[in-house]
Amino acid sequence: MASPVGTLLDARAGQAARREQILDAACACFVRNGFHRTTMQDLAREAGMTAGNFYHYFRSKEALVMGLVQREREGGALLVTQLQREGDRRSALFGVLEQYFGALTRDEAVLRLEIWSEGTRNPAIADLTEASETETRTWFEDTFAALATSPACDPAALYALLAPQMTGVVASRAILPDFDMAGAVAQIRALIEAGLDGRLPAILEAAPESHR
Amino acid sequence: MASPVGTLLDARAGQAARREQILDAACACFVRNGFHRTTMQDLAREAGMTAGNFYHYFRSKEALVMGLVQREREGGALLVTQLQREGDRRSALFGVLEQYFGALTRDEAVLRLEIWSEGTRNPAIADLTEASETETRTWFEDTFAALATSPACDPAALYALLAPQMTGVVASRAILPDFDMAGAVAQIRALIEAGLDGRLPAILEAAPESHR
Structure with a gap:
């Protein structure tokens, strides 16, 4: 050879x-x-x-951060491809969540926090983070639209609820030594289940006065 | 004088x-x-x-970070005291959320991210962050217990859902230039309303298989 x-x-x-x-x-x-x-x-x-x-x-150190963000994106895309090949779209969705969050080490969460923090001062890192966030949103919204079992499911609204939740779960993994990751993943899964079945809008759109 | x-x-x-x-x-x-x-x-x-x-x-710079965290805690405590004096506990709860998140500037959110990040490497800052988190949890859980309108309201479970949501909202305010803060606060409020009325457990405890 x-x-x-x-x-x-x-x-x-x-x-x-x-x-x-x-x-x-x-x-x-x-x-x-x-x-x-x-x-x-x-x-x-x-x-x-x-x-x-x-x-x-x-x-440069910046090039390294860009490399790390890029690797994370590629890892995520690979995981999605693998899981979508193995099973149906629903299993892939929950598989991605369970594998991503279940495997998230404290070090990885700390690195993520560090990159977010640096991105607030570095436009190139911020742009990459935003591109990554746009990809993630598109994938989730498309998946929600495909899996919705009720016309009351609003993929964009569901993702708007879940995005800060997922961001907060990563940050909490870094910040709090005893953070209950399994519980957090179960909550995210339950919120998605409820959203797909159209049980969330009744909760999220209810005006505070309307049910008291 | x-x-x-x-x-x-x-x-x-x-x-x-x-x-x-x-x-x-x-x-x-x-x-x-x-x-x-x-x-x-x-x-x-x-x-x-x-x-x-x-x-x-x-x-030292560390002493300054400690001073900033301390000031944030005192500011939060003062806001709670003022709002509780002005109205009922329910108005105080939603007033605290609206005023805290509504007034959160991007700079304050970036500072919070920076302090979280530094806390992952500095035990004194981590201890103060954790003490602050414990105070916040206690206040929310006590308030939820006092305001619950249904026996199905579980204050600890409700806070476990909201804590990463609120953390993620602060992080998103720092990270994403176009983050919809008003929408995020409305979602937090709606989740709390649902939790107090006992409408969340049905969502969060439903096993994925049980309703399909």
Whole structure:
């Protein structure tokens, strides 16, 4: 397999693996010390590389954050594809929620918080976060529309309720050591079930005066 | 009013005002540059003070964060006290939600995100955040118990649903430029109304299989 093409492919696979290793190292550093107290030298050391070699892969901390957000997006898309191939759309929806939140480590949640925080001051990171949020919203709304069992299901309103809930669950995982993730996932699932069955609008649209 | 006591009181009022001014300056700096890129010199400059005089009030950036969290707690407690004095407990509950979230500026939300993020690495900040969270939970659960109009209202379960929702609303205010805060507050209010009236357990406890 020492053909030029084979060698090229090996080199590409090696580069991709090295990139993954660097992103893991960056995640560890950012979680431990935060984005701004982490230097490019810390990152190279954590990845076991020389600074020169490191710069060949990522030229700035910002590029690393972008790489981390991109990897998270791709991971999410892969999970969705896998689950949709394995079962029906409903199982895929709940499978995505259970696997994403169930597997979310505290470090991953802390990294997410760090990226959100940095995004408030860095337009490039904010743009990527927003693009990611738009993709997520589109996928959820399309899935809700496809799975609705009642005409009273409003996919956009359901997502508007769930989006801050999911954001808050990730933040709580980072902030509160004893956060009940299993309970939170069960609540999200129950809210979606109720939304698809058209049982939520009665709750969310009821004017406070109308039922007292 | 040049009596010794009067002079002492004037000095204390002056110190308290100066402390407020420093906390405002710290908020501006932390929002603009983040906690770690802000130096004590930046903070003194923003507050219009010499570094020496500044250190007389706060000896570290951590002390400033603690001061900001403390001020937020006191502000919340004051708002609750005022609203409870003005009207019934129900109006106070919804008044607190509307005033807190309605008045939450993007800068305040960004500061909150920054403090949460820093709390993941700083035990003193995490302890204060947790103490604040415990106070908030106790107040909400007591208020829900007092206002429940149905035996099916479970104050702890209702708060467990609302806590990540409220956290996510604050985070979303910081992260998403177009976040619909009025809509989010209306949703929180509607969830509480439903919870107090005992209409939520049917939704949250329904096993996914049981109603299909």
